[in-house]
Amino acid sequence: MQAEIITIGDELLIGQVVDTNSAWMAVKLNEAGIQVKQITSVSDNRDHIIQALNEAQTRADLILITGGIGPTPDDITKKTLAGYFNTRLVFSEKVYQDILELLGKRSIPVNEQNRKQAEVPENALILPNKYGTAPGMWFDLNDKIFVSMPGVPHEMKALMENEVIPRVLKLNDTMVILHRTILTYGTFEARLAEILAGFEKNLPKEVNLAYLPSNGVIRLRLTIAGTDRKSLENILDQETGKLYRIIPHYIFGRDDDTLEKVVGKLLTEYQKTLSVAESCTGGNISKKITSVPGSSGYYIGSVIAYSNRIKEDVLGVNRDTILKYGAVSREVVEKMAKGVRQLYRTDFSLATSGIAGPEGGTVEKPVGTTWIAVSGSETVISKKFNFGSERQRNIERASLAGLNMLRMVLMKNSRV
Amino acid sequence: MQAEIITIGDELLIGQVVDTNSAWMAVKLNEAGIQVKQITSVSDNRDHIIQALNEAQTRADLILITGGIGPTPDDITKKTLAGYFNTRLVFSEKVYQDILELLGKRSIPVNEQNRKQAEVPENALILPNKYGTAPGMWFDLNDKIFVSMPGVPHEMKALMENEVIPRVLKLNDTMVILHRTILTYGTFEARLAEILAGFEKNLPKEVNLAYLPSNGVIRLRLTIAGTDRKSLENILDQETGKLYRIIPHYIFGRDDDTLEKVVGKLLTEYQKTLSVAESCTGGNISKKITSVPGSSGYYIGSVIAYSNRIKEDVLGVNRDTILKYGAVSREVVEKMAKGVRQLYRTDFSLATSGIAGPEGGTVEKPVGTTWIAVSGSETVISKKFNFGSERQRNIERASLAGLNMLRMVLMKNSRV
Numbered sequence: 001m002q003a004e005i006i007t008i009g010d011e012l013l014i015g016q017v018v019d020t021n022s023a024w025m026a027v028k029l030n031e032a033g034i035q036v037k038q039i040t041s042v043s044d045n046r047d048h049i050i051q052a053l054n055e056a057q058t059r060a061d062l063i064l065i066t067g068g069i070g071p072t073p074d075d076i077t078k079k080t081l082a083g084y085f086n087t088r089l090v091f092s093e094k095v096y097q098d099i100l101e102l103l104g105k106r107s108i109p110v111n112e113q114n115r116k117q118a119e120v121p122e123n124a125l126i127l128p129n130k131y132g133t134a135p136g137m138w139f140d141l142n143d144k145i146f147v148s149m150p151g152v153p154h155e156m157k158a159l160m161e162n163e164v165i166p167r168v169l170k171l172n173d174t175m176v177i178l179h180r181t182i183l184t185y186g187t188f189e190a191r192l193a194e195i196l197a198g199f200e201k202n203l204p205k206e207v208n209l210a211y212l213p214s215n216g217v218i219r220l221r222l223t224i225a226g227t228d229r230k231s232l233e234n235i236l237d238q239e240t241g242k243l244y245r246i247i248p249h250y251i252f253g254r255d256d257d258t259l260e261k262v263v264g265k266l267l268t269e270y271q272k273t274l275s276v277a278e279s280c281t282g283g284n285i286s287k288k289i290t291s292v293p294g295s296s297g298y299y300i301g302s303v304i305a306y307s308n309r310i311k312e313d314v315l316g317v318n319r320d321t322i323l324k325y326g327a328v329s330r331e332v333v334e335k336m337a338k339g340v341r342q343l344y345r346t347d348f349s350l351a352t353s354g355i356a357g358p359e360g361g362t363v364e365k366p367v368g369t370t371w372i373a374v375s376g377s378e379t380v381i382s383k384k385f386n387f388g389s390e391r392q393r394n395i396e397r398a399s400l401a402g403l404n405m406l407r408m409v410l411m412k413n414s415r416v
Numbered sequence: 417m418q419a420e421i422i423t424i425g426d427e428l429l430i431g432q433v434v435d436t437n438s439a440w441m442a443v444k445l446n447e448a449g450i451q452v453k454q455i456t457s458v459s460d461n462r463d464h465i466i467q468a469l470n471e472a473q474t475r476a477d478l479i480l481i482t483g484g485i486g487p488t489p490d491d492i493t494k495k496t497l498a499g500y501f502n503t504r505l506v507f508s509e510k511v512y513q514d515i516l517e518l519l520g521k522r523s524i525p526v527n528e529q530n531r532k533q534a535e536v537p538e539n540a541l542i543l544p545n546k547y548g549t550a551p552g553m554w555f556d557l558n559d560k561i562f563v564s565m566p567g568v569p570h571e572m573k574a575l576m577e578n579e580v581i582p583r584v585l586k587l588n589d590t591m592v593i594l595h596r597t598i599l600t601y602g603t604f605e606a607r608l609a610e611i612l613a614g615f616e617k618n619l620p621k622e623v624n625l626a627y628l629p630s631n632g633v634i635r636l637r638l639t640i641a642g643t644d645r646k647s648l649e650n651i652l653d654q655e656t657g658k659l660y661r662i663i664p665h666y667i668f669g670r671d672d673d674t675l676e677k678v679v680g681k682l683l684t685e686y687q688k689t690l691s692v693a694e695s696c697t698g699g700n701i702s703k704k705i706t707s708v709p710g711s712s713g714y715y716i717g718s719v720i721a722y723s724n725r726i727k728e729d730v731l732g733v734n735r736d737t738i739l740k741y742g743a744v745s746r747e748v749v750e751k752m753a754k755g756v757r758q759l760y761r762t763d764f765s766l767a768t769s770g771i772a773g774p775e776g777g778t779v780e781k782p783v784g785t786t787w788i789a790v791s792g793s794e795t796v797i798s799k800k801f802n803f804g805s806e807r808q809r810n811i812e813r814a815s816l817a818g819l820n821m822l823r824m825v826l827m828k829n830s831r832v
Contacts, residue, residue: 013452013453014595015439015445016637018434019434023432026429027430030431038458038468039429039457041456111607179432189487190487191524191527209490210460212432276720278699282702283700283704284699286702287703288699290698300726303717303718306717310760313759395706
């Protein structure tokens with residue numbers, strides 16, 4: 001079974017909103033053994049929506065549509081679909097009651113726009129939306145299935161998980177697509193391709209390898225498709241095993257691991273605690289760490305010392321050290337790491353100090369220059385990086401480099 | 417002139433990577449007066465790429481293609497394009513020198529894969545890539561223009577800004593598309609649509625209004641297209657002015673403003689400083705504030721007090737207060753705000769304490785319960801929110817709600 005995703009909304013085509021829904025839906029479809037053939041974004045325009053529906057059904061059996069079913073007048077998907085499927089809109093008391101209940105819970109008064117949302121295409125199966133006022137709609141036309149969902153991400157996700165995927169699984173129970181993703185940090189894409197040239201040449205021809213670089217992390221994805229899940233899994237296990245033997249020191253995780261999750265697992269395993277002192281990364285490392293559910297088990301807190309005054313007053317960095325070496329220096333970042341570790345009484349700490357840009361660069365220390373330190377009870381290690389000229393990328397790269405340094409220290413620690 | 421964007425890569429169709437490039441390119445094209453008709457993501461598959469190219473050129477004059485031109489064997493776009501445009505690949509000494517120079521700067525050794533990247537289609541205009549080893553390619557075929565660029569975002573962006581957009585502007589100098597986006601916070605989509613029903617009904621018919629809600633922020637976008645920029649701008653100015661008169665208290669900014677930028681502007685204008693004490697938001701507020709270039713002018717730093725121990729030891733919250741009221745309470749969050757403001761010696765402070773989930777909820781305080789406080793020199797205000805059940809959304813909503821509370825306090829402050 002093949003699927004296509006159509007996302008509807010002018011906001012996508014003028015670039016006001018990034019389409020994050022499609023990637024999420026693609027993951028869920030893949031897990032259900034369904035390959036996504038194409039993702040198409042079109043405008044809130046009747047003819048264009050219809051053209052996209054026509055094209056998609058020549059390539060796929062399942063067409064998932066998001067967007068354009070909100071309460072405001074620019075939302076025309078529902079009317080267009082009713083026309084396309086040659087049906088009329090009828091008022092549904094059941095949908096209206098769901099809307100009243102939802103709005104009641106949130107103490108929002110119901111209005112005429114909401115009443116219109118209870119009008120649904122007569123020949124569609126209505127899929128209840130737990131988190132919003134626009135229900136999902138499932139159309140079955142000449143063995144092609146079309147599903148319309150809201151574009152609001154959490155509403156779409158609940159509809160997919162509770163309604164769409166369970167129904168799709170009943171229709172599609174033979175084909176299997178499997179992916180294994182190996183996450184690496186510490187080298188460059190071209191260099192990795194060189195190291196893995198022999199491995200790639202000897203891959204079974206049904207296995208596909210892809211390289212996905214992003215801010216220093218390179219993901220290696222192995223893909224295989226077939227009908228016998230067990231034998232496909234065996235092949236992927238074998239090939240994954242080879243990768244672990246060829247590049248063990250670059251691999252930090254698999255699939256949807258992240259550096260912050262891996263660091264969290266290590267801290268949990270060793271029952272150690274962590275604090276962070278951030279200057280140039282401005283909270284981004286702490287935000288990543290606390291995005292992991294359960295992080296309160298090992299992460300105690302951070303000092304964001306954006307001003308040098310806080311480096312002195314709160315973290316205990318000597319003013320003379322800052323004057324002599326500059327805030328972006330080995331001496332200062334190591335003292336920041338020690339300072340937060342003592343203040344927060346943790347086993348480990350991580351500290352950053354750099355020039356994120358666009359201002360603040362000098363000839364000796366251009367924008368992108370960053371010092372990162374990791375402190376444990378016995379030692380402090382630190383390293384200088386030069387990331388580049390773009391602020392957001394510098395912040396992200398410094399955050400990942402710091403988490404990876406911490407990971408390396410924790411792994412060494414495990415051997416002591 | 418109409419454009420289409422084709423993004424190539426299996427990683428997009430299995431959902432491993434979110435396509436952020438298309439939205440960025442669409443903004444740039446719109447600024448150049450070019451409407452984006454469709455965005456299409458296809459796999460690293462020769463036939464599918466060719467089908468997408470064929471379909472796109474029936475609708476558009478300019479087709480921008482990203483992805484699939486890296487150094488690794490899964491990248492097949494270049495070969496496919498050479499075939500599609502009936503040309504052969506030739507070694508370019510100029511491109512090779514660019515690659516050598518780039519790798520030299522980064523102290524990366526050159527290898528055979530890089531040498532292959534210097535092979536380019538004979539009939540393409542080569543666009544130099546300042547940040548990567550794969551150059552851009554510009555094909556002109558029967559008055560349709562096709563441009564191939566790398567999928568790595570910062571490489572594509574530099575190519576667009578330095579090479580593609582300047583060339584496109586020379587081809588397209590008549591049509592103008594204008595957008596005005598008004599940013600609101602503080603009410604619900606259906607309620608806003610009700611308030612603006614009259615405004616919308618009276619809009620000139622060439623003006624289009626769209627509602628874009630996200631985590632409590634609702635963007636209202638007005639769009640107009642035509643040839644006379646001046647008269648189009650006048651119409652949009654008039655309609656925007658009406659919005660400011662109808663919903664002044666909900667509007668916090670325009671276009672690519674964010675709450676953190678607006679707060680930054682207010683602090684800069686009043687020459688006031690800010691500190692933050694974050695519990696449930698875990699660094700996300702600090703990260704947002706420091707994502708704004710120049711934030712070091714008003715933002716001093718934060719205490720991320722994830723553990724109650726830090727709320728006590730560093731922020732001075734009384735242990736008995738935490739035991740009596742719980743960490744998620746008015747009493748604790750107000751003391752956190754006062755504590756960080758005193759410790760960091762700032763004019764204002766913002767504090768959060770809530771249950772992000774998935775664990776930690778109780779009957780009285782379910783997951784999503786969040787207290788937020790803003791402290792100035794004279795007063796502390798605080799408010800309780802209930803965001804919902806999903807961790808990442810709770811963190812994001814609490815961060816935006818906090819920044820908006822701070823904004824309201826700063827605006828009142830201006831009138832004192």
